[in-house]
Each structure stands twice: as C-alpha cells, then as structure tokens.
Amino acid sequence: MDNEIYSFALRTTLNEIQNLCPDIKNSFIFKEDGEIVAGDENTPEKTIVRVIDSFDGILEKAEALGGVEGITLESSKGRVNVCRMNDFYLVTVTMANADKNYVNTITRVLFPTVLKLVEKINSAPFKNESREPEPRPEIHIPEAMAKPAEEMPIEEPRPERPTRTLEPETKPKLTLPEPQINQLIVENIGGLLVPSDTVRIDNETLLHWQELYEDRKIEEAEIETFGGQSTRVKIKPIKDSKFEGKGIVQMPEKIQNALEIRKGELVRVKPVIE
C-alpha cells in the first residue's frame, strides 16, 4: 500500500470516528518530524501546520521528560488531546462537554487498532507478491473504512494461509463457516442480579452470528485477551441502549479478573458453535 492509500485510509477513519463521536470537532495525525499524515475534512491544512508549529518547542525538548507520550490542553470551551501512537501523534479537538471516557476509548483503543489493521493489510500484499507473480489483489480498506463505524465492531483479519498456486485448489467442504471473531471493548456491567458467567454483546452482532449459523443456537462465546487468556462465557444481548452499536462487550468483574483485563481493553470474541 503506498502512502497515498495509507493516508486515504487514515483520513477516512478520522472522518468516520467523527461521525461516531460528534464531540470530536477536529482530528489529524502527524509524524514526529512534523509531516502531516492525514487530517479530517473539517480541519484546513494551514491550521494543522500552525498547530504542529506550536507543539514544536515541546517536542524538541521532549527528551528531558523521557519523550512525549501525550499532551492535553484544557480550555474554557474545549479540549485538545495529543496522543502518541508508535511514530504518529493523533490530535483531537473536543468540546468542553464531551464525554472524556468515550473520546479516550476511541482515541486510545479504537484508533491504534485501526492503525494496526492498516499496517497488517499493508504488509500482506508484499508477502504474497514474492510467491505469486499474479497481479496484486485489490485492497479493500477504503470501502471497509467508509462503512459507518457504528456498524463495524472490528473484525479480526483472518490469518494468512500459505497458498500453493501449482496445486489444484481443494473444494471447500460443506461445513459451517469458521467462527467469526469480533474485537470488542470491555465495559463494566453492574447490578445485584448480574450473573457472573454471562457477558452482554450487541444485539446486532448476535443476530449476525445467528444468520451465519442459522440452524444452531448460539448461547456461548469464547473470549480471548491479547495477553493469551481465554474463557468460555454465556452471552446475552446488551440491554442499555447507550452501549448499543459501539463495539462493546459488557462483562462482570469476575470474568474481567479471571482474564486479567479491565474496562477499556480490547478482547476477541467468537461464538461457540457446537
């Protein structure tokens, strides 16, 4: 993927993030050397350049603080947040009444995930290229990013399988499709009558699973952390409408403790098909 497509994918992501979270008024990404990587459609390049210039003095002397990880500017009418992600700085401007936690979830969890995804997809064609002299496969990132973010709990890219171009392709057996893996953000679930072995997931995701495995009843899911812990839990749809469509899995504290995770972290969730 060349820089232009990479930048386009990130710009689309920024725009979609703003659709998902209208509290974010402006957002853009720049590199440590001041190069603009991508900016949303609301922020003129001239403004971005001036902001980067303003941060110059801080970033130049950042070593004295051990390198800058983040900058937060609070003003009477809003907030500017600069968050470092690998070699990038993501800048977001929000209004004073914005939900800090929600904005942080998006900037510190969702965005790095998108970055990783884009990088993974970026590296995939090159791996194939050395083995297959066929034309490069089309990259579907822009379309995927163009989907409203609410509709896309991030799907884990399927692991690459080695392709042997000389061997005849084996016909797929008539078996059930591979369990779909979703990456969801952990949210607490409280209350006295909350069963400790059950998590709550978007109804939309549950319906989607049900469509995939029509004749199976899906009552359980497997949750896997990025630290390698996993567990099987019962699943129910999310009750609280404010958590609907946000790529969230509501999880009781007991399960969070067992998986050694907490609110705001990402987990992989896939249905158990038996």
Add this chain to the structure above:
Amino acid sequence: MVKKRKDVQHVVALTEPITAVEEATTANNIRTQLEDIKNYEGVVGYILRNSSSASIDLKDPTKIIDYAIISSSSIDAGQAISELFDLGQTKNVAVEGKNVKMLSFTVEENKISIFMDKNADSEKILKKLRSL
C-alpha cells in the same frame, strides 16, 4: 487640554505601584502554595515566572534550561491553539512524558509549570492550584 493630560498621568502614576504590589502579592501567594506542592509525593520541582521575576526550584538543576523551554513552549502553545480552534481561555496544559509529566497554567500574569514523576497524583495538584 494640558490639565487633562496631567490628570491622566496622575492616574497612571497612582495605579502602577498598586498593580505592581498586587502582582508581587499574588506571586508571593503562588510561591507559598508551590512550596507546599513541592512536598507532595512525586513532585520534582516548579517554575514560576512573570514579567518582573522568575523562580525555579528543581531537584535536578541540570534540567533547568530544558524544563524552562518546555514550560514556556507549552504555555505559548496552549494560547495559540486555543485561539486557532476558538476554545476560549486556556485553563492548563499537561505534557506527559515517559518519565516525567508537566502541568502548566497561568494565574493572572504568572506562568506556572509543575514537574512531577509520571505516577504522581496530578489531580490533587490541580485541585490545589484551582484554589489560587
């Protein structure tokens, strides 16, 4: 006309010393609070400056110049960016480094930066500073 001019000069002559005294008093109050904050767990020092004076108290004096530049840059950046995005008056700027974090803000003419370890309780410091 001449008389009027004299009146204006007189007013100016009267207000200037008062402002200077007020400024000095505010700066002294802030310095007292900062001395108190300096004893909080994890705080490594502070920089306080206004148009007439500057106080720097850092545990590691080799970092004075770097910290002074970051302090000044962060306050200037805060004002410039607030104007750019029409965010009103800057309340504070926090710069989080891997080892040290810095909290900068302005009280009247006084520009203040507090440096602390990454794990220090900056909320506690902010609360104290809001009372200034």
